[in-house]
Amino acid sequence: MAIRFGTEEWVKAACVELNKSQAYKDAAKNWEGDMYFIIEPEGGLKETIIAYFDLWHGECRVASIFADESAKTPAYRFWAPLSVWRSILEKKLDSVQAMMTGKLNLKGDMAQIMKMPRAAVELVECTSRVDTEFPW
């Protein structure tokens, strides 16, 4: 059954997919850093959704939804309107191209991201496997 995007259940399901993936484990084996995925309101979505993932050496240790950005001080922040996140998850938009064209914004240590570009792609690959519902 499809899980509603941006809910506690959805981030936990994404975390399970990450931990099941050998490709992600390989690509992110040196990755250290937690992150916020910030989904900005658009259309029927009226409030910002803040999804938190603690990713460490190819493992998803924690995934949760927070009401306030001040709950954590993650190493990385990615933010974009809902439609951009949806296009990425539905593989209509390449995540790296989205960053290069300024549709998906990010803040954090770029050098680390550039050392492990494959990790970012596998992360999207895994989260795309969650059967997702976009009710807005």
Place this chain on the structure above:
Amino acid sequence: MWFFITPEVVYGQDAVSRLGQLKGKSAFIVTDANVVKLGFVDKVKEQLSKAGIGSTVFDEVEPDPSLETVKKGSSEMTKSGPDLIVALGGGSVLDAAKAMWVEYAGPGMKAEEINPFTTGMGLQNKARLVCIPTTSGTGAEATWGIVLTDQAEQRKMSVGSRETMPDIAIVDPQFATEMPPGLTAQTGMDALTHSVEGFTSSWKNDISDGLCIKAIQLVFQYLPRAYKNGQDMEAREKMANAACIAGMGFINSMCAMAHAAGHSLGAVFHTPHGRAVGLFLPYTIEFIGDVREELWAEIAYSIKLEVPKGKKAGPILAEAIRGLARSIKEPLSIKETGIPADSFNNSIEKLVDNAFADFQLVTTARVPSTEETQKFLRYAYEGKSIDF
């Protein structure tokens, strides 16, 4: 939404005279000692002086330029304060100049921090960059990519952003005539690899496609001639154009596994870039295989390569590329480059790690696992066609 960006391209015989038409106060020429010795720097200075532009020369760029060289060059650049930077040399020189440009003109930027997501550097506010290649392969005059070597980590770093695209590319075949046959061969294989990978990467696009196909045709037709006779000016000009066209093509669609593996091999064993990526190209075609069969067939058709009914184009194209490499005495396996088996085996994990850290692995049409990457490298070492 996607971008297609290129510099102003001035090409053909005497294209260097474009320098004499530029406006500026002072130029900083980035080059290497060999290019100075060949008298090419004098030709550039002569043109600049026609435009009333004085120049300072930095000739310390080494093959596979290091972060240290970039720092030294940018420091000299800052002392000189140019409004025009002229890079004259092979891919290493052009890449080093782009990185120096950023450190000079981008406030507080370090070369190793330049990434595809960097915007707003405003480089042109301080200086424009003119790139003049003396080899025909990297296409660096028409790309924003920068390959630097982190000597401490034994790793090649692919950095750069759209804003590190040169303002002007001057593609004058006279500067390619002094390339010895070996360098002609290596750099030509680089241009071929750019165009084949640019045409088949996961970011391929309508605008890059035509450029890549044209470059493939030019390389197959003219590289053997340029290799045999360095004074064949038609072949030199066509190869110079091919390299630039391939550069414009692939930088807007990216490369693939041959580049990820080639960068890795080069960083550990100092295999020349063009030789390394060219060596891996047929193996990459075999590995990607059916995922791009339709495109291998398009390439085969464009170079009049016969694909018998019922046969696949990928393996036939891979063999044709091996045939081309053989005809210009380029190695077909890692072993043939002279790397001993024990050195290779001792470095295999590093080679796999490097390849995985390379941006080009993001855009390869079939993504390998770590096991597949290791197997791929071992097959390429022995010269075995990929069968997995």
